[in-house]
Amino acid sequence: DASALDIAHFKGLAPRSVHSHKGSYGRLLCVGGNSGMAGAIRLSAEAALRSGTGLVKVYAHESSKVQISAGRPEIMVTSTNLEDALAWATCIVIGPGLGQDNWSRATYETVLHYCQNNPKPMVIDADALNIMASTASFVSIDDYVMTPHSGEAARLLNVTVEEVENNRFVFARQVAERYHATCVLKGAGTIIDDEKSAWVCRHGNPGMATAGMGDVLTGIIGSLMAQGVSTPLACQYGVSLHAKAGDIVAKKQGQRGMLASDLFDTVRMLINE
Amino acid sequence: DASALDIAHFKGLAPRSVHSHKGSYGRLLCVGGNSGMAGAIRLSAEAALRSGTGLVKVYAHESSKVQISAGRPEIMVTSTNLEDALAWATCIVIGPGLGQDNWSRATYETVLHYCQNNPKPMVIDADALNIMASTASFVSIDDYVMTPHSGEAARLLNVTVEEVENNRFVFARQVAERYHATCVLKGAGTIIDDEKSAWVCRHGNPGMATAGMGDVLTGIIGSLMAQGVSTPLACQYGVSLHAKAGDIVAKKQGQRGMLASDLFDTVRMLINE
Amino acid sequence: DASALDIAHFKGLAPRSVHSHKGSYGRLLCVGGNSGMAGAIRLSAEAALRSGTGLVKVYAHESSKVQISAGRPEIMVTSTNLEDALAWATCIVIGPGLGQDNWSRATYETVLHYCQNNPKPMVIDADALNIMASTASFVSIDDYVMTPHSGEAARLLNVTVEEVENNRFVFARQVAERYHATCVLKGAGTIIDDEKSAWVCRHGNPGMATAGMGDVLTGIIGSLMAQGVSTPLACQYGVSLHAKAGDIVAKKQGQRGMLASDLFDTVRMLINE
Amino acid sequence: DASALDIAHFKGLAPRSVHSHKGSYGRLLCVGGNSGMAGAIRLSAEAALRSGTGLVKVYAHESSKVQISAGRPEIMVTSTNLEDALAWATCIVIGPGLGQDNWSRATYETVLHYCQNNPKPMVIDADALNIMASTASFVSIDDYVMTPHSGEAARLLNVTVEEVENNRFVFARQVAERYHATCVLKGAGTIIDDEKSAWVCRHGNPGMATAGMGDVLTGIIGSLMAQGVSTPLACQYGVSLHAKAGDIVAKKQGQRGMLASDLFDTVRMLINE
Numbered sequence A, B, C, D: 001d002a003s004a005l006d007i008a009h010f011k012g013l014a015p016r017s018v019h020s021h022k023g024s025y026g027r028l029l030c031v032g033g034n035s036g037m038a039g040a041i042r043l044s045a046e047a048a049l050r051s052g053t054g055l056v057k058v059y060a061h062e063s064s065k066v067q068i069s070a071g072r073p074e075i076m077v078t079s080t081n082l083e084d085a086l087a088w089a090t091c092i093v094i095g096p097g098l099g100q101d102n103w104s105r106a107t108y109e110t111v112l113h114y115c116q117n118n119p120k121p122m123v124i125d126a127d128a129l130n131i132m133a134s135t136a137s138f139v140s141i142d143d144y145v146m147t148p149h150s151g152e153a154a155r156l157l158n159v160t161v162e163e164v165e166n167n168r169f170v171f172a173r174q175v176a177e178r179y180h181a182t183c184v185l186k187g188a189g190t191i192i193d194d195e196k197s198a199w200v201c202r203h204g205n206p207g208m209a210t211a212g213m214g215d216v217l218t219g220i221i222g223s224l225m226a227q228g229v230s231t232p233l234a235c236q237y238g239v240s241l242h243a244k245a246g247d248i249v250a251k252k253q254g255q256r257g258m259l260a261s262d263l264f265d266t267v268r269m270l271i272n273e
Helices: A038-050 A062-070 A082-088 A102-117 A126-135 A150-157 A161-166 A168-179 A213-226 A231-253 A260-271 B038-050 B062-070 B082-088 B102-117 B126-135 B150-157 B161-166 B168-179 B213-226 B231-253 B260-271 C038-050 C062-070 C082-088 C102-117 C126-135 C150-157 C161-166 C168-179 C213-226 C231-253 C260-271 D038-050 D062-070 D082-088 D102-117 D126-135 D150-157 D161-166 D168-179 D213-226 D231-253 D260-271
Strands: A003-005 A027-031 A055-059 A076-078 A091-094 A122-124 A144-146 A182-185 A191-193 A198-201 B003-005 B027-031 B055-059 B076-078 B091-094 B122-124 B144-146 B182-185 B191-193 B198-201 C003-005 C027-031 C055-059 C076-078 C091-094 C122-124 C144-146 C182-185 C191-193 C198-201 D003-005 D027-031 D055-059 D076-078 D091-094 D122-124 D144-146 D182-185 D191-193 D198-201
Touching: A003 A231, A027 A038, A027 A082, A027 A213, A038 A055, A038 A062, A038 A213, A038 A260, A055 A082, A062 A076, A062 B062, A062 C062, A082 A102, A091 A102, A091 A213, A102 A126, A122 A126, A122 A213, A126 A150, A126 A213, A144 A168, A144 A231, A150 A161, A150 A168, A150 A182, A161 A168, A168 A182, A168 A191, A168 A198, A182 A231, A191 A231, A198 A231, A213 A231, A213 A260, A231 A260, B003 B231, B027 B038, B027 B082, B027 B213, B038 B055, B038 B062, B038 B213, B038 B260, B055 B082, B062 B076, B062 D062, B082 B102, B091 B102, B091 B213, B102 B126, B122 B126, B122 B213, B126 B150, B126 B213, B144 B231, B150 B161, B150 B168, B150 B182, B161 B168, B168 B182, B168 B191, B168 B198, B182 B231, B191 B231, B198 B231, B213 B231, B213 B260, B231 B260, C003 C231, C027 C038, C027 C082, C027 C213, C038 C055, C038 C062, C038 C213, C038 C260, C055 C082, C062 C076, C062 D062, C082 C102, C091 C102, C091 C213, C102 C126, C122 C126, C122 C213, C126 C150, C126 C213, C144 C168, C144 C231, C150 C161, C150 C168, C150 C182, C161 C168, C168 C182, C168 C191, C168 C198, C182 C231, C191 C231, C198 C231, C213 C231, C213 C260, C231 C260, D003 D231, D027 D038, D027 D082, D027 D213, D038 D055, D038 D062, D038 D213, D038 D260, D055 D082, D062 D076, D082 D102, D091 D102, D091 D213, D102 D126, D122 D126, D122 D213, D126 D150, D126 D213, D144 D168, D144 D231, D150 D161, D150 D168, D150 D182, D161 D168, D168 D182, D168 D191, D168 D198, D182 D231, D191 D231, D198 D231, D213 D231, D213 D260, D231 D260
Parallel strands: A003 A198, A027 A055, A027 A091, A055 A076, A091 A122, A122 A144, A144 A182, B003 B198, B027 B055, B027 B091, B055 B076, B091 B122, B122 B144, B144 B182, C003 C198, C027 C055, C027 C091, C055 C076, C091 C122, C122 C144, C144 C182, D003 D198, D027 D055, D027 D091, D055 D076, D091 D122, D122 D144, D144 D182
Antiparallel strands: A182 A191, A191 A198, B182 B191, B191 B198, C182 C191, C191 C198, D182 D191, D191 D198
16 A cells, blocks of 8 residues: 655645755765766766755765766765765765775765764665675664665565565565665665655656666755755655656657666756746 | 846947957966866856856866866866966966865965966955955955855854845945955845945846856856956956856756756857847 | 668567566676777767666776766776676677787687686677787687678788678678678678678668777677677667668768767667667 | 958868778877867867768877867877877877977977878977977978967067068968968968968858867868868868858857857868758
């Protein structure tokens, strides 16, 4: 008995106050982009900007800095002073392109440790979920979101991917309950579960099964949370925006060969409706 | 009793002489772009080119050079020989992405010292204002502009942000008087004050509260000054172009998710009217 | 008696299953991009993404990493751990921008050695063909494609370019037979020969005689193979898509000055028909 | 009595042979792009590709490589083995962003020395002209073009800029005669002089007085020469294409804020007419 999500049911964000400034729309820190995976965190960061966050900073591996900012000058990038960046942020995304090497684990530990003591809304995705699964670490903060696909959910619950695939609602709830998080279980019919209720997205198409699509979703959810949207609503609305944008782009240009960054303009259009 | 600025009131720049060359439209030096903040000075430099300056050079941190020129080959970039670059320039912008570390302060001191002895039209923005506030330095040249937002103005005057916000006209005048500069106090209803008169911009919208928008404004004002427009008029016209461009883009594509670089094409269109 | 290929004769790829994920559309590894030739492998990788492969990784020279991912964040890039990348892949492209220096040869040897023991569908192009010719190495795996132009075919067969040009069908068959590969002999009227049958492409125009066009073709063929299309069909359909896209772009914007990356949008359009 | 050049008078390039390949349209080497001036040589190289040259390679300073190829993967780039690159080329452009430091002079000497012994069509521009003026070097090859603006012409002839400006036809002829080159004297009404005849371009506008416009012209002329167009015709047609493209772009989007790279699409359109 999950509720079905349809973009038409959301009333959209409130008009912006005339007296707002760029700090009014959040300061989002996106952590990831290890060597060779700069693109993943760039996609999250750009998606967050296109979803309306005022300031977006990336913390990435030294070797990824140029690629992240060369094509999108509005993104700030740092590879040093992670604690300063965490203190600056009002919301945190961790995982896209993080990898699982020593740098990844040290970065993950620093972020988690900081957030235990200084709770801030947080989205945990991709390799951060894999590190979480491998270290059996728990996060005891209130407002956080986990965005596994089936494989990551399986690792988080120590079950097989087939088990997750055959019973997605059950395992979305299990992730939410075991980790006390809002779980966004990605896939055909993405499920959101906040331990009490579940929602399933009506939009989306198999053309979205392509590199970086998840990174864009993570950026959108983080962006909404940074703008003050409540955690479950940010997940429901973010998932719906992302999937509907994918449907609109696929309808215009086809499912095959659609890339993650193709969604930016359409996400922006939808979020202004 | 500030005069209201409306883009329709400006007659625009005079037609270009057939016998002009690229030096006829100024040589603008943009100083900033510390490590991790390459994008800020890139936005200023590109805005200046799109506003008609013939030659734009950036002086930035060594680690920012690639990002600044990779996407906009018309920008020149250097991270050495700042004095040569200052001598080359006919107008200077300092501040976007400058930061506040040792490199920032050394760079700031070199620029200010040079300009005291070799006065050139100058725009001081962002972290250059913060360094100015922290060092209580003054600039004794004629044609210079300061472009603080409320937070920067508060630091420059050693008052609270709330005080500035509650009495923007008074504090715009105070900045202008204390620093003998034309002050552009950014925000909803940007104010220009040249110690004697004040103007307030009718255009603009809260979608412009996003990363890099101020950098674009600084580039536009610097560009107009480099093209020979008088300092107060460059501020009035530059602020109006920037805010009107933001309104046009927001009307077409929505306020939320608008990025600073989205304004370039529209600024170019408006400056040709 | 080669069969003529016309894009209208292909029924296109089957609709995507609703329950697919990004792994369902292959993991393509593109090997090449030596120092100064980053663009070649970037073109192959981007063409593969636009043709529908779910995940594309590039293995390139250390000095090429930034250029490859800066403009296309969906591409992953590595310059270390080639064996890990090979193990990750379900299909391999080697050659674009590979060069012929020590790094090139070591890279080539590692790939060939790996694939002898772990056969995977493979496309061998450009400098990988030149290395192959110079080392008289053979590949004893089933599903592989060689994509020489006339010059490369001549080197592979130790004949002159003129001989190849004067008897293209004969020499396409000779390449296929000697190397037990499907041969795609590029040129005006590209020929595909799988040792038993031959096909010739009706589409294409001399505007396609420009840098990087072959790299794009290689990426398309590799992409189709990664998506599970059989080797000869991937060659026939890939060659037809590429040539027809070139015709469409040339008709709209002229043959002269057409660049390889101009084809991406049109390839994407055609592959969705 | 210079002949007036109008784009309508050119019959355009002959249709391409069906049996041509990318080598049929030349291999152009563009030399320049010192540290901080990568953009200049990138603009020349991209203009050459858009004008129809099949293969374009840049020889630039080590620190410029990433910026040159990141945004235009069809360009090859090297910072080593200049002699190999010279041997590879069928036509050479030298000067855009070359600078005047030790690297510039060593590079210039290598190119000139090579071309004295291995004559190839050549375009000498920008800082290469300044080095030429300062070293009083002469080039004793047949097919070469010099493309000074008034300031560079003045340095080449050891006269003042005012003298050149006041008598452009006379000094264009003097450059041509003294250096035994075809001289393209840029400015309002660009003049071409081949020692015997002179032509003056009817197209062009003061919006073209902006950074990089000359680099684009140099790339177009080099591209035409690489495609086999005779030297004086390449100059006449190249200048006309460039100026007319600038007029078309300015008419659509205004003179002010037009950038050099805005011309690429229009040059491509015109060259296909």
